[in-house]
Structures are given as C-alpha cells and as structure tokens.
Amino acid sequence: MKELRDDIVRAGLDTLSGRKRPRSRVLLIAGQPGSGRTALAEELARQLAGEYPDGVLRARLTGADGEPVPTERTARALLAALGAPVPAGAEEDVLTAALRRALDGRRALIVLDDAAGAEQVDPLLPDESGCLVVAVSRGPLTGVPDVRPCTLGGLDTHAAVKLLERYGGHRITCDPVAAAAVAEECGSQPAALILVGGWLAARPKMSVLDVVKRLREQRPESAGRPLARAFWLAYEALPATAARTLHLLALAPAGLVDAHTASALAGCSLSTAQSLLEDFTVRGMLRTETPGGAPDGALPPQYRVPGCLTPLLRALLEAQERETEVELARARMLERTVRQLYSCRAATERDDPSVRRRIDQLPRPLRFPSPAAAGEWLDARLPALLAAARMAVEDGRLDTLARRLVSALTRALTAHLGAEAAAPELYGLHQLVLDVARRCEMPLEKAAALLNLGDLDARAGRTAEALGRYRDALQAAREADDPYAISRALESVATAHQELGDWQRAADWFRRGLELRLTRGELAEQARLYGKLGTVHTQAGQWNDALRDWRAAAAVCRRLRDLPGHARALSEAALVLEYAGRAREALRICREAAECARQSGDVRLEAMARLRLADALERRGDGAAAEQHRQAAGELLAADEPAPEVLGAARSAAPG
Structure with a gap:
C-alpha cells in the first residue's frame, strides 16, 4: 500500500522537467486471479476516496464468461456513473472521447478491474492529470505510458x-x-x-x-x-444439494446472483436459496456486493461469484450436468427474471385496477412495495439483467424466452427511466431483438427492431444511418405484409429525408404513406399525413401545393368533426397564404380558424389562433383590432394559467 501511494506522487518520465502531467497517473496491480489483487485495489480506493471529491468509478473489463468486455460498453457505464449524457448507439471513439470530456476538470479515481490488456485500458484513460486510474491485470500493460506496476505474489x-x-x-x-x-x-x-x-x-x-x-x-x-x-x-465438503447449486451459479449473468437467481437455477425455495448463498459467503465461495449508491439493507442481498473460481465452476458444470439440465436451469432463471421485470414495470401502474389485480396474483416475493423500491431494484440489478438478455440471445436455443426477456426489460426501463434516459440501454436491447429476428427469420420483429433503432439514430443526430435502417425496415415490413409496419416505415423514410432537407423525396414518401391510408379509409391518419405534406411543401416554398394539402387536411378534419384539428389546419393554411402574398385571403382564413378554435373549447388553441389573427390584422394596418385580439388571447392564457413560454411560442409561429 505504501509503494502504491508513493507512486501516485512520484515524478514520471514525462514530468521530470517539471511540466504538468499530460494524462492521469496509472497504477497497475498485477497478479494471478486469487492473489488478492482486486481486494488491494478496493482497499486503496477506500483509503484514497476522500482525496478525489468527484467519486470512485468502477468497471470490470472481463466478463463472467472470461471474454473481454467491449470498450464502448465500459465507456457507457462510466459515463452513466458520472451522470454525463450517454449518446445512444455511439461508436467506441465517440464514447471514449465523451468520457474524457466528462472527466476534464474533475478529480476522480477510476478502478479498472481484470483488464485483459493495454488495448482495453488506454482508450479509457482521462486527459485530466487530477484523476487517478488503478488497473488490475494478470500481467504488464505494455503500451500504456508511464504505468506504475505493483506485482503481487503470495502472502508472506x-x-x-x-x-x-x-x-x-x-x-x-x-x-x-x-x-x-x-x-x-x-x-x-x-x-x-x-x-x-x-x-x-x-x-x-x-x-x-x-x-x-x-x-x-x-x-x-x-x-x-x-x-x-x-x-x-x-x-x-458440501452436501450434494449445496454442491449442485454452487456449480449452477456459473450460469449467473455477469457473475451476479441473488436469492431469486439461485432459487430458479437450483429449482429450490427462496429461503433455501438464501441460506445457501449465506453459507457459501461464509465459506469464501461468494463475495457480498452492495450496489453502488444503495445503503446496506436497502435492497435484497446480492453476491458475486469470484472471478478466480468461475473457470472451476464452469468445468464442474460441464462435467456433472447434462446439457438438457443446464438448458432447463437457464430457462427457469430467465422465466423468473421476466416475471420480476413485469412486476417492476407494473409497480409504476398501480392506478390501473387491472394491473393491481395482476400484481396481487403474483407470489409475494415477486412484488415490490412501491415504485421507488422497484426502481432501486432495477438500477441495482441492471448489469445482471443486461447480461442475461445478451446471454439468452447468444445461446440461440431459448429465442422465445429471449424475446420476452428483452421486451420486459425494455418496458421496465422505459417505465422507470423514460425513453430519453433509457435510450443507451434500449439501443443495445433493440439490436438483440434484431439478432433474434434475423436468426429466426421473423420479418415483422425485424422491421420493428429496425424502426426502433432508426428512431434512436435519428434522435442522436445520425439521420443518414437512420434512413438506412428505415429502408431495411420497409423491406422487412413488406415481407411480413403488415400494413401498420409498412405505413410507419414509409413515414419514417419520409421524415428522414425531411430532416436531410430533401423536400422532394420527403413529399414523395409521405404521399406513398397517404395513398396506403386512403386505400384503408383511415381518416385520422389521412388528416395527419396531409398536414405532413403541407409542412414539407411549405418548407420547400411550394405555396400552391402546401395550400392544397392544408385545405385537404381541414376537409378531412371537418368530416371527422375534429374541431381542434380543423382549426389548426385552417391556421396553417392562413400562414401559407401569408407567405404567398395573399394577405386578404389569409386574414379571412385566420378569422375562420379563430372561430373554429372557439367552438372547439380548447382555450390555448383559441388564444394562439387569436394571436395569429392579430399579426395578420397588424400587417393589414388595423392596429386597433390587432391589439384587441392580443388582449383577448392574453386573458384566455391567464385564465388557463399556461407556462410562460406558450405566449412566446404563439408569437414565434406567426408569419413574417
């Protein structure tokens, strides 16, 4: 410990001249698994935690299966631990650059456990000299500059x-x-x-x-x-039941296990599984793990299978269990996980009587007392849940369970975190669904996964990549002959072209989507797509086409007796007329839109229509009437207590 602490402040080759270090200091604790290297790194982190006010970050660079963890996954986890934005679907270079930017100006201690080589560590090193990296590995990290090694053998x-x-x-x-x-x-x-x-x-x-x-x-x-x-x-020395349970723990995703996982793997009761896990911990076969940020006792106990014992347990599993028994144990574990995820998501929907009834039908150990408890469990178990999803998909023999698990995890994450915050994890889950759909030749599931991935790409600003996803989704939807998927793919392709500024292609694809809706007689969708076409033609400066589309949207809304939609379509048509220089006609349509909005009973819509009418009147030189309508709009908004930005949004929507 003294040598490690001395190495933190000792000058390196790049600092002998007295210049500031260009990167963080890297300490290496090298040794064979079982030599106490991780324990030493954790003790060092505990002693130094007070000197690094921005926290201690941890990441394991080798999975429970012995395979190196992809660098982008590690960078994503470290960014999430820092509370920094995580770009969904970003490549390794983008994520590691984002990690370095997030660490600029910070003093953080990063523990990188079980590194397979320098190629895993080097991309994660911060440029901030105030940070410290403690890497744990079997041997030297050749290629990492100025690394300070501390090699462990046995104890004296x-x-x-x-x-x-x-x-x-x-x-x-x-x-x-x-x-x-x-x-x-x-x-x-x-x-x-x-x-x-x-x-x-x-x-x-x-x-x-x-x-x-x-x-x-x-x-x-x-x-x-x-x-x-x-x-x-x-x-x-273990009883037969305990011995079998122990080597089945080699199947635990990410090497993390709790009583539910052990119970499902071994096919025993929850109380028996918990007793066995506690006994294994006393015997030194498991390590207790407290999830980061969770106080002791706040969540059910979680344990980790030591990495040095995992190869031995896997060898036992292969030697003593038939392949069918292993598959059955894995299926039981995945099924239990699906039920837990369902309960976790349902905890956020307790206001729904049907959901409450379904929750009451679940066994008591699977229920969560509150949405907060369910969210804490999801956060604590997330590494294991994601690993379980990856394992199920890679296995290839439990595709139905894998799809159910991915679906349940996607819904639970969206329910607790929201679509935006969960996007980085959802991207990986949709890719897993795509893998299963391709392997099982399921075109509809393939189309859905591609559409979801395309949406996430588009949200992240990768519009060209999103367009490629949407085109592939359209082809898969046509193979499945599913009208809903085809329609959504057509509109997504059109939206991508619109984002790229290709108005002609955007209008063409929206028109294809509209033709499908016309064939199916879906009036509400027709009105929406006429509006999309009107927007594209307006952006392209094609006033006649835009006016025709908005009038068509207004006509469909009138057939549907959709007064708010009718008012919006009329208001947009008036805006197009303003752009086209037909001010008198625009004023007339503005009056119709304001009256239609009044009849709809939508206060905010009426206020915005009056503001647009006021702008049109002001451009016609009738300032008194314009002021009158603005005052009426202000009274409507004040009575409805809108957010302060509504009035500004209404004004910015006006032409000119």
Whole structure:
C-alpha cells in the first residue's frame, strides 16, 4: 500500500522537467486471479476516496464468461456513473472521447478491474492529470505510458497464518508449524487460504494437520494449482444439494446472483436459496456486493461469484450436468427474471385496477412495495439483467424466452427511466431483438427492431444511418405484409429525408404513406399525413401545393368533426397564404380558424389562433383590432394559467 501511494506522487518520465502531467497517473496491480489483487485495489480506493471529491468509478473489463468486455460498453457505464449524457448507439471513439470530456476538470479515481490488456485500458484513460486510474491485470500493460506496476505474489508466511487465524482461531495459534504448512500448500494465495479457512470454520473438530493431509491428497489434476486444491477441498465438503447449486451459479449473468437467481437455477425455495448463498459467503465461495449508491439493507442481498473460481465452476458444470439440465436451469432463471421485470414495470401502474389485480396474483416475493423500491431494484440489478438478455440471445436455443426477456426489460426501463434516459440501454436491447429476428427469420420483429433503432439514430443526430435502417425496415415490413409496419416505415423514410432537407423525396414518401391510408379509409391518419405534406411543401416554398394539402387536411378534419384539428389546419393554411402574398385571403382564413378554435373549447388553441389573427390584422394596418385580439388571447392564457413560454411560442409561429 505504501509503494502504491508513493507512486501516485512520484515524478514520471514525462514530468521530470517539471511540466504538468499530460494524462492521469496509472497504477497497475498485477497478479494471478486469487492473489488478492482486486481486494488491494478496493482497499486503496477506500483509503484514497476522500482525496478525489468527484467519486470512485468502477468497471470490470472481463466478463463472467472470461471474454473481454467491449470498450464502448465500459465507456457507457462510466459515463452513466458520472451522470454525463450517454449518446445512444455511439461508436467506441465517440464514447471514449465523451468520457474524457466528462472527466476534464474533475478529480476522480477510476478502478479498472481484470483488464485483459493495454488495448482495453488506454482508450479509457482521462486527459485530466487530477484523476487517478488503478488497473488490475494478470500481467504488464505494455503500451500504456508511464504505468506504475505493483506485482503481487503470495502472502508472506506470517500474513498467511494471520489470515487463517480469522477462521481457525486457537487451532492455528496452537499449531503454527502446521499452519505454515497449510500456507505453503495454498501457495500463500489469499483466495485459497480463505477457502481453507471456511472449511476449518465449518469443522471445529478438525485439526490443522488434517487440513494439510487432505490438501496433499487432492485430485492429481489440481497438482501445482493451489487454488484448485483448496477449492476441491471446500467443494467436496458440501452436501450434494449445496454442491449442485454452487456449480449452477456459473450460469449467473455477469457473475451476479441473488436469492431469486439461485432459487430458479437450483429449482429450490427462496429461503433455501438464501441460506445457501449465506453459507457459501461464509465459506469464501461468494463475495457480498452492495450496489453502488444503495445503503446496506436497502435492497435484497446480492453476491458475486469470484472471478478466480468461475473457470472451476464452469468445468464442474460441464462435467456433472447434462446439457438438457443446464438448458432447463437457464430457462427457469430467465422465466423468473421476466416475471420480476413485469412486476417492476407494473409497480409504476398501480392506478390501473387491472394491473393491481395482476400484481396481487403474483407470489409475494415477486412484488415490490412501491415504485421507488422497484426502481432501486432495477438500477441495482441492471448489469445482471443486461447480461442475461445478451446471454439468452447468444445461446440461440431459448429465442422465445429471449424475446420476452428483452421486451420486459425494455418496458421496465422505459417505465422507470423514460425513453430519453433509457435510450443507451434500449439501443443495445433493440439490436438483440434484431439478432433474434434475423436468426429466426421473423420479418415483422425485424422491421420493428429496425424502426426502433432508426428512431434512436435519428434522435442522436445520425439521420443518414437512420434512413438506412428505415429502408431495411420497409423491406422487412413488406415481407411480413403488415400494413401498420409498412405505413410507419414509409413515414419514417419520409421524415428522414425531411430532416436531410430533401423536400422532394420527403413529399414523395409521405404521399406513398397517404395513398396506403386512403386505400384503408383511415381518416385520422389521412388528416395527419396531409398536414405532413403541407409542412414539407411549405418548407420547400411550394405555396400552391402546401395550400392544397392544408385545405385537404381541414376537409378531412371537418368530416371527422375534429374541431381542434380543423382549426389548426385552417391556421396553417392562413400562414401559407401569408407567405404567398395573399394577405386578404389569409386574414379571412385566420378569422375562420379563430372561430373554429372557439367552438372547439380548447382555450390555448383559441388564444394562439387569436394571436395569429392579430399579426395578420397588424400587417393589414388595423392596429386597433390587432391589439384587441392580443388582449383577448392574453386573458384566455391567464385564465388557463399556461407556462410562460406558450405566449412566446404563439408569437414565434406567426408569419413574417
């Protein structure tokens, strides 16, 4: 710890001249899994937290499956932890640049655990010299400039014996020679010593010499692997049910597990699963994990499978479970997760009697006492939920469950966070749906996923990419022969062209959408699309076409007896007439719009129509009448207590 703290302030090669460091200082804690490298990094972060007022950020760079985590996913998670905007669907370079900008001027400590190599760490390094990065890895991070390595081996004998004393008590104190032999058999690795200590704590009548003997008798395949020998000693001492539950935890998404996950995997009761998880924690086989920002006890306990034990558990799973049993366990876990997500979303809809009845039909452990509790659970379990969705899609054998899970997670995120805040996660979920739809040849689901992705691209300003998505969605919708999907795709293509300023193509695509609505006799949609066409033609300066479209929209609204829609269409037609220089006709239409708005009973709509009429009168030189209408509009808005910006919006909508 002293060496690490000294390295923070020690001058590097780029600071010998006295100039300010161009990037953050990087400390490396290197060692094999089980050497205590993560524990040391966390203790360092705990001691230094007070010196970094902008907080401690954490990210794991290797997944529970042993595969490196994509850099864009890590950057997205760090941006979210900082509370910075996260661009939905952005590429790695954009996200890492956004992360560096978000850290400019801040003093934050970033812990990057289990890095596979320098290519994962280097893009995440802040340019802010006030930040500190603590990386944990197996070996050197060649390629990261001026990295300060601290390499861990095993503990010294005295420290190893002290660690055993926490579990064995007086047995260790009374037999220091045997305790030293245990430390030697464990390679003085903390993870192995903890497993042996848990075994001793569960067997108060066993001596330390018994431990030494049993370690030496372990399986031949674990020879030279102290952690494997300690694990086998602890695993073989478990009852059959507990042992099976333990190796099934290798299926836990992101290595995170709670009582519901363990219960579903093992097919046991919730109380039994919770007892087993607590016992595994005492034995050193699991680590308790408190979700960031949540106080202890505020949420159900959550545990993490240590990364050093995951390969051993996976090997056991493959050796002792049939493939069908593994698939069934995974299906039970995903089904439980879907039900939890349904309950999580339903917690926000308690005002609906039908939703309340469905919630009451759920088992009590699946219910949430309040929307706030459901939101906290969703935030705490989000890494595991996203990992479960990815795992289900990649598996390829549970596509129906995967689609249900992704759908449930999408709705829960939207209900609790809102579509805008949840957009970065929704983008990845829609991509998962697209993968399943392509694999299973489901054109309608493919069209829906492409449309959703296109909407998110368009919202993020990637209009050209969105246009490509919409065109692919249109093709898929036509394959599915679904009129709703075809209509939505046509309008989305048109909107993208409109955003790009291609008025001719936008009008052409809107007209195609209108023809489909005319064929189906959907009057409300016809009125809306006539309005879209009118807007495009107005933007293109094609006044005659725009006037024709707005008059058509007004006629359809009149057929529907939609007075507010009729008033809006008339008001827009008057605006087009103003642009076309037909002021007298525009004034007449403005009067019709104001009267129609009055008859509709929509106070704000009437006020805006009067303001537009006032502007038209003022341009005709009738200032007194214009002032009269403005006063009437002000009285209407005051009576309705509008937001302050409504009046300004109404004025800015006027021509000229």
